[in-house]
Amino acid sequence: MDVLSQLSSGPLYLICGGIIAFVAVISLVFAIRAWRAGLAIGMDRAVLKKVVTSSASFSVLPAVAILLGVIALSGSLGIPWPWLRLSVIGALHYETQVAQGAAEQVGIELSGSAMTAQAFVTIALLMSVCIMWGMILNLFLNRRYTERIQRPQQKQGAGFGDRAMTAMFIGLVSAYIGSYIGAFVSGGGVLSFAGSALPLLTAVFAALAMALFTRLSKREGFRWMEEFSLALAMLAGMAAAVVLSLAGIGGAI
Amino acid sequence: MNREKVIEQYTRRTHILGRIASLVTLILLVGAPFAIGAVLGAMPDLGAAARGFAAVGIVWTVSSVVEFLVYTPMLGSGGSYLAFITGNLINMKIPCAINARDLSGVKAGTKENEIVSTLSIAVSSLVTILVLALGVLLLQPLTPVLQNEALRPAFDHVVPALFGAMAYKYYRKNIKLAVWPLLLMSALFIFVPALQSQTSILILPSGALAIFLAWRQMKKEARA
Known part of the structure; x- marks a missing residue:
């Protein structure tokens, strides 16, 4: 089996699909909690429904554009990894640039024919590490930052x-x-x-x-x-x- | 249960859940290349990864810090945790949450705004995950359609279409706030074309100028 076929094999779908499923569950939990909290503090159910329908309808077109990013990257990185990156945490404009930059550091061109297993996992690691800082900042500073920015608002x-x-x-x-x-x-x-x-x-x-x-x-x-x-x-x-x-x-x- | 108690409990649990979700997602994402490596029988070249980070990662690290500082106040704590986990902030989550806020008529900084933005980002993420899953499932028949040369400009210009529509919506009601940031940004991009690749970082000075103008406008109104 060549590397590109290995990159679109069952175990990789399982690893990447599992992480996507985890994030889908997290999103669902956040949605349910927000909906319930909204009702509990007296928000109108119709307003919450409007938020859901407008957000869903708005997201379809950008999601199709993101799918094109998956297709574009699948030629060199297989399907599961770009699928994961662009479903979770990644950004359309970011992934291609970082994958390209990472491939240069590994010493190959970003293409299916040049890809090796070690080059792929190195590129994949770099793609993960480069974009994780927003999550790390949230992990440590979200609470303090959101509390601090609410204070001056109350004063003003x-x-x-x-x-x-x-x-x-x-x-x-x-x-x-x-x-x-x-x-x-x-x-x-x-x-x-x-x-x-x-x-x-x-x-x-x-x-x-x-x-x-x-x-x-x-x-x-x-x-x-x-x-x-x-x-x-x-x-x-x-x-x-x-x-x-x-x-x-x-x-x- | 009274409103204050509900809000206090919701906020506290959002931070707990947000931190756990961020930490687990981080571990999964950094661990995935190693898990894949175990399947493929090859481990990442850490030296090349470190060189790669020095070459391309620093810019994205700065960009992440700017995004955190700018977007967290817009989204509130719950929306921010979820947006940074699910990604695609500028081309999807931020405009989606701002649009939802406008449609629902809630004010920034309120708990209602946080609930609306969290709900909006969660729905947007679920739709993205669903569209991408369907797309991957139907990749063979869809690829020729989506990569059709005639349709290509449409998908290459999703972001300009998004910001054009948003510009009408926001400039119309706030033209005095919009003029100077737009002139300044246009001048910068005209006279320093190399900045084109740094648009996400220039959001900070552009936003700071607009906030300063809003503050001055508010002071003027208070004096009148």
Whole structure:
């Protein structure tokens, strides 16, 4: 059996599938606890249901994109390991970069033909170690940190905590939108306007679709759309990326 | 049981459960390469792993610290434990929790917000696990469809589509807060294109600027 076949063999599915099942159980336990606690403190059942349906509908499209990451990595790392990494703890943008960097350190190319058993387990270890720090910080500091950040909020009044979180998210979105603008304007050289405009155009179309769905969802008969507006707007943005790409618009010059 | 007691008990048990779950997941993830190595008859080259960590791991360690500092206040304790265990924060869990918070109308820093974000991240994780499990099960028939050249731009641009939609939602109501961070970030990425690969780290200064503007805005409103 060659290495790539070994990497997609039964025992590896069992190891990786077992860990995924463990994390699924943890997620289920957190969901049930949150639901029960919400009801116990007087939250409306309809609000909690809305959270569940909107979160589920929103997650499908990014999950399909993540599945593409599994497919992309399966050619060099087999199926079970990328399946585990991208189901649990991993991040789409992270896994390929770290796997590539790790393969270079091991002295091979990240490909199925070059892979050896020792190279694989070394790459797998490095992929695990590089991304575990968020969990370690949570393990030791979550309690102290969450207690500390709640204190100044109480002093400043409940209003600022909410504003600060909204502002933080605006900062996050701005960093990404700014990067799409930068990619277009300077992606092919500073101020050359020769970079790819497709990420920026996709974002613009998704924003326009979001505006449309937000307006529609305020009308009688379309209120159901509120929970699905983000997922639908993303779908519209992604469809725009396909159409623009087929029309030859937005790619790097 | 009264509300305070429920909250106190829920928070205490969330920390216990979160710590146990994080520790067990850590052990499983670091142990998995060794378990796989036992099956394959080869153990990791620890020297190469250490060199690899020095080469690629440091950047991700800094990024993890930034993510912990930025996202924990957004998600609350339960949401944060779960989000760091299940991963895919920026492209899925954070926008999902923020969207759920908006739809439910709860305020940041409240117990209701923590419950909503925890529920939202848990559901999102379960959906991801389910989609990926189905995808792996149907990998043979699905691969040609998903890797179709015509569809490729759609899946390559999930994150821009997500942030475009979120930008409309947040900029519309807070345009004064959004202008300066957007201008600053655009200028940085235009004049220092190498920063493109460091977007996740630039969230911190961009967010700090937006928070400062929000604080100034609040002070102005208080004086008026």
